[in-house]
Amino acid sequence: MGSSIPRFRRPAAVLFTAVGMASALTLAACGSSSSSTSPGAAGSSATSSASGSATSGNITWWASPITTSTPDPRTVLISAFEKAYPKIHVSLQSAPTDTDTNRASLITTISGGAASPDVYMGDVIWPAQFGKAGLAVPLSKYLPSSYFSGFAPGLVQGATYSSQVWGAPFFEDQGFLYYRKDLLAKEHMSVPTTWQQLESDAVTLVHKGDVKYGYVWQGASYEGLTCNFMEYLGSAGGSVLNPGLTSATVNSSAGTQALSFMRSLITSGATPGAVTTFQEAQAMSAFATGQAAFLRNWNYGWIYSNTASSPSSVVGKVGVAPLPGFSGQTLPGTSNIGGWNLYINPHSKNVAADLTFIKWMTGSDAQTILATQFAEIPTLQSVRSSAAVVAKNPVLATVPKTRLIPRPAQSPAYAKVSQAIYTNVNSVLSGATSPSAGLSSMASQINSAESSTGL
Amino acid sequence: MSTSTPNRVIAPARPASSRAGRHDDVFRRQLARLGWGLSSPALILIAAVTIFPICYAIAMSVSNVSATGNGFSLSGLTGSNYSIMVHAAQWRYALFFTVFYTVVTVAVEVAIGTAIALVLERLTVGRGWMMALLLIPWSMITVINAQLWGYIYNPTYGALDNIFSHLGLGTPVFLGTRVPAIAALMVADIWKTTPFVAIIVLAGLVMIPRDYYEAAEVDGANGWTTFWRITFPQLRPTIALAVLFRVLQAFGLFDLPFVLTSGGPGYSTQPLAILAYNAMFRDLDFGPGAAVATSTALLVVIGSLLFLKVFRSQAGSEA
Numbered sequence: 001m002g003s004s005i006p007r008f009r010r011p012a013a014v015l016f017t018a019v020g021m022a023s024a025l026t027l028a029a030c031g032s033s034s035s036s037t038s039p040g041a042a043g044s045s046a047t048s049s050a051s052g053s054a055t056s057g058n059i060t061w062w063a064s065p066i067t068t069s070t071p072d073p074r075t076v077l078i079s080a081f082e083k084a085y086p087k088i089h090v091s092l093q094s095a096p097t098d099t100d101t102n103r104a105s106l107i108t109t110i111s112g113g114a115a116s117p118d119v120y121m122g123d124v125i126w127p128a129q130f131g132k133a134g135l136a137v138p139l140s141k142y143l144p145s146s147y148f149s150g151f152a153p154g155l156v157q158g159a160t161y162s163s164q165v166w167g168a169p170f171f172e173d174q175g176f177l178y179y180r181k182d183l184l185a186k187e188h189m190s191v192p193t194t195w196q197q198l199e200s201d202a203v204t205l206v207h208k209g210d211v212k213y214g215y216v217w218q219g220a221s222y223e224g225l226t227c228n229f230m231e232y233l234g235s236a237g238g239s240v241l242n243p244g245l246t247s248a249t250v251n252s253s254a255g256t257q258a259l260s261f262m263r264s265l266i267t268s269g270a271t272p273g274a275v276t277t278f279q280e281a282q283a284m285s286a287f288a289t290g291q292a293a294f295l296r297n298w299n300y301g302w303i304y305s306n307t308a309s310s311p312s313s314v315v316g317k318v319g320v321a322p323l324p325g326f327s328g329q330t331l332p333g334t335s336n337i338g339g340w341n342l343y344i345n346p347h348s349k350n351v352a353a354d355l356t357f358i359k360w361m362t363g364s365d366a367q368t369i370l371a372t373q374f375a376e377i378p379t380l381q382s383v384r385s386s387a388a389v390v391a392k393n394p395v396l397a398t399v400p401k402t403r404l405i406p407r408p409a410q411s412p413a414y415a416k417v418s419q420a421i422y423t424n425v426n427s428v429l430s431g432a433t434s435p436s437a438g439l440s441s442m443a444s445q446i447n448s449a450e451s452s453t454g455l
Numbered sequence: 456m457s458t459s460t461p462n463r464v465i466a467p468a469r470p471a472s473s474r475a476g477r478h479d480d481v482f483r484r485q486l487a488r489l490g491w492g493l494s495s496p497a498l499i500l501i502a503a504v505t506i507f508p509i510c511y512a513i514a515m516s517v518s519n520v521s522a523t524g525n526g527f528s529l530s531g532l533t534g535s536n537y538s539i540m541v542h543a544a545q546w547r548y549a550l551f552f553t554v555f556y557t558v559v560t561v562a563v564e565v566a567i568g569t570a571i572a573l574v575l576e577r578l579t580v581g582r583g584w585m586m587a588l589l590l591i592p593w594s595m596i597t598v599i600n601a602q603l604w605g606y607i608y609n610p611t612y613g614a615l616d617n618i619f620s621h622l623g624l625g626t627p628v629f630l631g632t633r634v635p636a637i638a639a640l641m642v643a644d645i646w647k648t649t650p651f652v653a654i655i656v657l658a659g660l661v662m663i664p665r666d667y668y669e670a671a672e673v674d675g676a677n678g679w680t681t682f683w684r685i686t687f688p689q690l691r692p693t694i695a696l697a698v699l700f701r702v703l704q705a706f707g708l709f710d711l712p713f714v715l716t717s718g719g720p721g722y723s724t725q726p727l728a729i730l731a732y733n734a735m736f737r738d739l740d741f742g743p744g745a746a747v748a749t750s751t752a753l754l755v756v757i758g759s760l761l762f763l764k765v766f767r768s769q770a771g772s773e774a
Contacts, residue, residue: 103736103737104737107522107736107739111523111525111526129739133522134523220719221717221718221719221720221721222717272626274611274628276720277610277631419733419738423722426719426721427719427720430628430631430633430720431632432720454543455540455730
């Protein structure tokens with residue numbers, strides 16, 4: 001017996017192994033070095049020449065894929081920019097498509113003191129968190145207010161935290177309702193303008209065997225579910241936080257109406273139970289393969305489902321409308337604002353060239369390319385309302401009819417607020433929690449996030 | 456571990472050695488110095504990527520940490536990170552989930568793994584092939600593994616969904632409902648790591664002396680008695696090793712739920728490692744995140760030492 005036991009003669013060695021393996025948990029291997037360049041130093045050296053007029057230099061641009069179409073809009077834009085500024089060379093660094101992974105990579109890179117990427121494309125919900133942590137350059141220090149006044153209303157305000165503008169609005173996303181024109185015509189239905197009508201139409205279409213699923217949207221436990229919830233909440237007239245961002249207001253009758261309705265979509269059979277695992281890709285593919293009659297998605301849903309080059313099997317049968325509202329309340333319902341801004345890394349060695357790049361990318365040439373070739377919603381008001389542009393982008397014709405609702409991203413603790421929303425909504429959707437219990441747990445988690453007393 | 460080399464060199468201080476011996480000593484000392492010199496880059500690298508982050512994480516967990524554009528600034532000594540952690544319902548659930556998950560998966564893996572090893576040991580034809588096949592799940596990267604299980608569990612086109620609806624069992628949403636989601640993660644984990652346990656146990660089985668079995672046969676013991684009286688006691692050190700390795704790994708569970716459920720529905724599949732990751736890299740709460748990571752590592756070390764102690768005292772009492 002004795003001969004085979006002492007495989008652990010050395011507890012120290014075992015302990016060492018244990019600590020070594022557990023260190024994988026300590027996750028702190030990243031971004032802990034401190035750099036000698038402070039944002040102040042980088043800023044002051046750049047201020048002299050940083051009015052956005054540099055015409056030479058090298059820039060690294062960090063951006064996640066904008067659409068799945070070919071050619072890649074990022075490379076199209078870069079080559080157009082390099083044609084306009086031949087002495088500025090831009091190299092593209094492709095970022096992760098998942099917005100949370102994207103943010104985690106950026107945070108470790110920038111807080112580690114890296115000077116590259118110089119310019120990064122970041123979510124519209126980041127300004128407060130990034131501004132507070134010093135992970136971006138306040139653009140309003142370098143660019144005049146005339147630059148910011150050209151954008152569509154609300155966008156600059158969304159990029160503002162602590163009275164500085166941290167990101168330049170690059171393109172905008174909104175939630176839309178996509179529907180199958182052929183199916184509605186077959187059953188003599190009109191395009192639904194209320195949630196109740198959408199629900200009953202969806203149930204009817206499924207029961208008649210016209211389609212496998214009625215209405216698909218994003219119900220997985222992630223940021224996209226917060227966007228979906230905001231739309232029902234906004235339509236019911238509710239809000240997440242009080243204007244001072246100090247306490248949760250979500251546990252209200254509007255909150256109950258919104259959340260109970262979302263759950264009822266599943267229990268009534270209008271929406272498949274599988275929606276609790278759906279992100280954009282799953283919902284989009286269910287609709288584009290003809291399995292669903294209605295879809296809630298961002299504006300790219302149009303180009304993905306209804307253009308000749310798309311992998312869709314429903315080309316020519318798709319209509320787009322503003323999202324419905326609750327009957328008896330303001331119509332249409334509210335659409336959540338998404339989209340991307342351009343930010344500058346505070347350690348960038350070439351802020352002047354970065355500004356030139358940002359100004360061009362948010363200028364009318366680049367914005368027209370984005371709107372006409374890639375069906376994005378341009379941020380520049382003049383491009384958005386140009387008749388020539390609207391003619392090439394049918395989604396833009398619907399944009400003036402939508403009613404917008406932002407996420408409460410003005411709070412630096414927004415990431416936690418959002419998590420409190422999507423985990424609890426997801427739990428209610430799965431049937432594990434009742435809407436009232438979900439709302440009260442959501443409210444208490446939001447309150448502890450705002451008072452930074454919780455995980 | 457390499458400290459033993461210089462000790463051995465210094466120790467034999469033979470007073471009146473021959474010229475040849477002294478020459479040998481000098482040579483060995485030079486060799487030792489060369490050895491240290493050659494291994495020092497590796498040692499420094501290990502210190503930099505393992506020991507420094509561990510110490511830094513511990514320091515972060517007891518300080519007020521603020522993330523700035525220039526890295527972290529640590530100030531003061533505080534217990535508030537741990538207090539935030541202990542008071543968070545999320546942490547208590549994640550701790551429960553991680554422990555529960557570890558106990559269930561490791562127990563099942565050891566049971567199935569031992570059974571597989573017993574079969575493999577008796578296989579005469581094709582043992583090499585079987586082992587190679589068994590190692591495929593183990594050798595696959597967990598993220599890819601998780602993606603493949605994601606296809607199986609997918610509620611609209613997944614294989615399992617298809618089977619269930621053809622059997623008339625409805626269309627359960629495996630990853631979107633609490634209990635099935637936990638079970639689905641466990642199945643994927645057990646599928647991947649059981650071969651690892653089987654291979655380790657097989658190595659232990661092969662080392663059991665044949666004459667024990669012959670003696671049992673002479674005494675007329677049946678298969679069941681032979682297993683519990685001879686095979687299992689002889690295997691215990693090997694099984695303990697397998698359990699230890701598996702516990703260390705299972706406690707650090709991250710990639711499987713990260714890919715398959717991202718912790719959902721709600722928080723029901725959120726292990727401690729994902730909680731720590733979210734606290735640090737999503738919420739920028741580096742202090743509380745470091746507290747979660749540090750306490751998790753500490754729990755694993757204490758758990759493993761306790762396990763070893765219990766195991767040894769049992770082995771001792773039986774000897």
